[in-house]
Amino acid sequence: QVQLVQSGAEVKKPGASVKVSCKASGYTFTSYNVHWVRQAPGQGLEWMGVINPSDGSTSYAQKFQGRVTLTRDTSTSTVYMELSSLRSEDTAVYSCAVEGYSSGWPAYWGQGTLVTVSS
Protein backbone atom coordinates (compact mmCIF):
# COMPACT_ATOMS: atom_id res chain seq x y z
CA GLN A 1 0.00 0.00 0.00
CA VAL A 2 1.08 3.58 -0.61
CA GLN A 3 2.97 5.07 2.33
CA LEU A 4 4.58 8.45 2.82
CA VAL A 5 6.72 8.80 5.93
CA GLN A 6 7.96 12.26 6.87
CA SER A 7 10.81 13.39 9.06
CA GLY A 8 10.26 14.57 12.61
CA ALA A 9 9.29 17.88 14.14
CA GLU A 10 11.68 20.82 13.89
CA VAL A 11 12.22 23.99 15.88
CA LYS A 12 13.99 26.79 14.03
CA LYS A 13 14.94 30.39 14.70
CA PRO A 14 13.74 33.23 12.47
CA GLY A 15 15.90 33.59 9.39
CA ALA A 16 16.97 29.94 9.38
CA SER A 17 16.05 27.24 6.86
CA VAL A 18 14.32 23.91 7.34
CA LYS A 19 14.43 20.78 5.21
CA VAL A 20 11.66 18.18 5.57
CA SER A 21 11.85 14.75 3.98
CA CYS A 22 9.08 12.50 2.66
CA LYS A 23 9.97 8.87 1.97
CA ALA A 24 7.62 7.03 -0.38
CA SER A 25 6.89 3.32 -0.66
CA GLY A 26 4.25 1.01 -2.11
CA TYR A 27 4.24 2.40 -5.63
CA THR A 28 6.59 3.36 -8.48
CA PHE A 29 8.19 6.53 -7.13
CA THR A 30 8.83 8.15 -10.51
CA SER A 31 5.27 7.69 -11.79
CA TYR A 32 3.33 10.24 -9.72
CA ASN A 33 3.80 13.85 -8.73
CA VAL A 34 4.32 14.76 -5.09
CA HIS A 35 2.76 17.90 -3.61
CA TRP A 36 3.55 19.88 -0.47
CA VAL A 37 0.80 21.51 1.58
CA ARG A 38 1.04 23.34 4.86
CA GLN A 39 -1.48 24.13 7.59
CA ALA A 40 -0.85 26.76 10.25
CA PRO A 41 -2.40 26.09 13.69
CA GLY A 42 -6.18 26.43 13.47
CA GLN A 43 -6.00 27.53 9.84
CA GLY A 44 -6.81 26.07 6.42
CA LEU A 45 -4.77 24.20 3.86
CA GLU A 46 -2.20 26.06 1.76
CA TRP A 47 -0.65 24.54 -1.38
CA MET A 48 3.08 25.17 -1.67
CA GLY A 49 4.34 23.32 -4.72
CA VAL A 50 4.70 20.09 -6.66
CA ILE A 51 7.58 18.01 -7.98
CA ASN A 52 7.69 15.45 -10.75
CA PRO A 53 9.99 12.76 -9.34
CA SER A 54 10.73 11.42 -12.80
CA ASP A 55 12.60 14.48 -14.09
CA GLY A 56 12.75 16.70 -11.00
CA SER A 57 10.69 19.48 -12.59
CA THR A 58 8.88 21.70 -10.12
CA SER A 59 6.09 24.28 -9.84
CA TYR A 60 5.71 26.56 -6.86
CA ALA A 61 2.91 28.73 -5.52
CA GLN A 62 3.65 32.37 -6.20
CA LYS A 63 3.66 33.12 -2.48
CA PHE A 64 6.62 30.80 -1.91
CA GLN A 65 8.64 31.49 -5.06
CA GLY A 66 12.26 32.09 -4.15
CA ARG A 67 11.88 30.65 -0.64
CA VAL A 68 10.90 27.02 -1.24
CA THR A 69 12.85 24.32 -3.04
CA LEU A 70 11.58 20.83 -3.79
CA THR A 71 14.08 18.11 -4.67
CA ARG A 72 14.05 14.35 -4.92
CA ASP A 73 16.40 11.40 -4.56
CA THR A 74 15.26 8.55 -6.77
CA SER A 75 17.74 6.12 -5.18
CA THR A 76 15.88 6.37 -1.86
CA SER A 77 12.39 7.33 -3.15
CA THR A 78 12.51 10.47 -1.07
CA VAL A 79 11.26 13.97 -1.75
CA TYR A 80 12.56 16.99 0.16
CA MET A 81 11.01 20.38 0.90
CA GLU A 82 13.34 23.17 1.96
CA LEU A 83 11.96 26.50 3.14
CA SER A 84 14.35 29.39 3.77
CA SER A 85 14.23 32.76 5.54
CA LEU A 86 11.83 31.38 8.10
CA ARG A 87 9.55 33.71 10.07
CA SER A 88 7.06 33.08 12.83
CA GLU A 89 4.19 32.93 10.31
CA ASP A 90 5.81 29.81 8.82
CA THR A 91 4.95 27.82 11.96
CA ALA A 92 2.75 25.06 10.57
CA VAL A 93 2.35 21.39 9.84
CA TYR A 94 3.98 20.59 6.48
CA SER A 95 2.64 17.58 4.59
CA CYS A 96 3.57 15.75 1.42
CA ALA A 97 0.92 14.09 -0.72
CA VAL A 98 1.18 11.89 -3.81
CA GLU A 99 -1.30 11.86 -6.64
CA GLY A 100 -3.61 8.88 -6.85
CA TYR A 101 -3.41 6.25 -9.57
CA SER A 102 -6.78 6.92 -11.12
CA SER A 103 -7.59 10.46 -10.07
CA GLY A 104 -4.36 12.38 -10.65
CA TRP A 105 -5.16 14.37 -7.50
CA PRO A 106 -3.25 14.36 -4.19
CA ALA A 107 -4.79 11.29 -2.59
CA TYR A 108 -2.20 9.74 -0.27
CA TRP A 109 -0.73 11.89 2.47
CA GLY A 110 2.19 11.78 4.85
CA GLN A 111 1.67 12.13 8.58
CA GLY A 112 2.75 15.77 8.60
CA THR A 113 5.77 17.49 10.13
CA LEU A 114 5.38 20.33 12.62
CA VAL A 115 7.83 23.15 12.02
CA THR A 116 7.94 25.74 14.79
CA VAL A 117 9.69 29.05 14.16
CA SER A 118 10.53 30.83 17.38
CA SER A 119 13.30 32.96 18.76
Place this chain on the structure above:
Amino acid sequence: EIVLTQSPATLSLFPGERATLSCRASQSVSSYLGWYQQKPGQAPRLLIYDASNRATGIPARFSGSGSGTDFTLTISSLEPEDFAVYYCQQRSNWYSFGQGTKLEIK
Protein backbone atom coordinates in the same frame (compact mmCIF):
# COMPACT_ATOMS: atom_id res chain seq x y z
CA GLU B 1 -3.95 33.29 -8.93
CA ILE B 2 -7.34 31.61 -8.71
CA VAL B 3 -9.16 32.29 -5.45
CA LEU B 4 -11.70 29.77 -4.18
CA THR B 5 -14.43 31.02 -1.84
CA GLN B 6 -16.37 28.46 0.18
CA SER B 7 -19.73 28.99 1.81
CA PRO B 8 -21.00 28.83 4.39
CA ALA B 9 -18.06 29.07 6.77
CA THR B 10 -19.93 26.88 9.25
CA LEU B 11 -22.91 24.61 8.64
CA SER B 12 -24.87 23.16 11.56
CA LEU B 13 -27.06 20.15 10.76
CA PHE B 14 -28.52 17.04 12.39
CA PRO B 15 -27.42 13.52 11.45
CA GLY B 16 -29.66 12.26 8.66
CA GLU B 17 -30.06 15.70 7.09
CA ARG B 18 -28.78 16.72 3.66
CA ALA B 19 -25.70 18.94 3.49
CA THR B 20 -24.94 21.29 0.63
CA LEU B 21 -21.53 22.99 0.54
CA SER B 22 -20.54 25.58 -2.05
CA CYS B 23 -17.24 26.54 -3.69
CA ARG B 24 -16.93 29.49 -6.06
CA ALA B 25 -13.86 30.21 -8.17
CA SER B 26 -12.65 33.69 -9.10
CA GLN B 27 -12.31 32.51 -12.71
CA SER B 28 -13.25 29.38 -14.59
CA VAL B 29 -11.49 26.19 -13.52
CA SER B 30 -13.46 24.06 -16.00
CA SER B 31 -14.01 20.77 -14.11
CA TYR B 32 -10.63 20.78 -12.37
CA LEU B 33 -12.03 20.92 -8.88
CA GLY B 34 -11.68 18.50 -5.98
CA TRP B 35 -13.15 18.17 -2.49
CA TYR B 36 -11.38 17.02 0.66
CA GLN B 37 -12.56 16.11 4.15
CA GLN B 38 -10.36 16.75 7.16
CA LYS B 39 -10.94 15.64 10.72
CA PRO B 40 -8.95 17.02 13.69
CA GLY B 41 -5.42 15.68 13.82
CA GLN B 42 -5.80 13.80 10.53
CA ALA B 43 -4.59 14.30 6.98
CA PRO B 44 -7.08 15.47 4.38
CA ARG B 45 -9.01 12.75 2.55
CA LEU B 46 -9.82 13.11 -1.13
CA LEU B 47 -13.59 12.72 -1.65
CA ILE B 48 -14.33 14.06 -5.13
CA TYR B 49 -12.08 14.84 -8.08
CA ASP B 50 -12.70 16.53 -11.41
CA ALA B 51 -15.88 18.05 -9.96
CA SER B 52 -18.04 14.94 -9.87
CA ASN B 53 -15.97 11.74 -9.60
CA ARG B 54 -15.92 9.93 -6.29
CA ALA B 55 -12.46 8.87 -5.16
CA THR B 56 -11.74 5.23 -4.34
CA GLY B 57 -13.67 3.99 -1.32
CA ILE B 58 -15.84 7.09 -0.88
CA PRO B 59 -19.48 6.32 0.01
CA ALA B 60 -22.20 7.07 -2.51
CA ARG B 61 -23.82 9.64 -0.16
CA PHE B 62 -21.07 12.05 -1.24
CA SER B 63 -21.58 13.68 -4.62
CA GLY B 64 -20.12 16.65 -6.46
CA SER B 65 -21.45 18.85 -9.20
CA GLY B 66 -20.67 22.02 -11.12
CA SER B 67 -18.30 23.39 -13.71
CA GLY B 68 -16.71 26.69 -14.57
CA THR B 69 -16.89 28.82 -11.41
CA ASP B 70 -19.64 27.26 -9.25
CA PHE B 71 -19.39 23.90 -7.54
CA THR B 72 -21.34 21.98 -4.93
CA LEU B 73 -20.55 19.10 -2.61
CA THR B 74 -23.66 17.29 -1.42
CA ILE B 75 -23.89 14.77 1.39
CA SER B 76 -27.28 13.15 0.97
CA SER B 77 -27.84 11.92 4.53
CA LEU B 78 -25.31 12.86 7.19
CA GLU B 79 -23.65 10.15 9.20
CA PRO B 80 -21.97 10.98 12.55
CA GLU B 81 -18.53 10.49 10.98
CA ASP B 82 -19.22 13.14 8.32
CA PHE B 83 -18.89 16.06 10.72
CA ALA B 84 -15.56 17.60 9.78
CA VAL B 85 -14.01 20.44 7.78
CA TYR B 86 -14.36 20.33 4.01
CA TYR B 87 -12.03 22.02 1.52
CA CYS B 88 -12.29 22.51 -2.20
CA GLN B 89 -9.15 22.65 -4.36
CA GLN B 90 -8.58 23.65 -7.98
CA ARG B 91 -5.86 22.47 -10.33
CA SER B 92 -6.74 24.50 -13.41
CA ASN B 93 -4.00 27.07 -12.81
CA TRP B 94 -1.41 25.60 -10.47
CA TYR B 95 -3.29 24.61 -7.31
CA SER B 96 -5.12 26.43 -4.54
CA PHE B 97 -7.53 25.61 -1.73
CA GLY B 98 -10.65 27.28 -0.47
CA GLN B 99 -10.74 28.44 3.15
CA GLY B 100 -12.91 25.53 4.28
CA THR B 101 -16.43 24.85 5.55
CA LYS B 102 -16.86 23.43 9.03
CA LEU B 103 -19.74 20.96 9.18
CA GLU B 104 -20.85 20.64 12.79
CA ILE B 105 -23.52 18.66 14.61
CA LYS B 106 -26.59 20.69 15.55
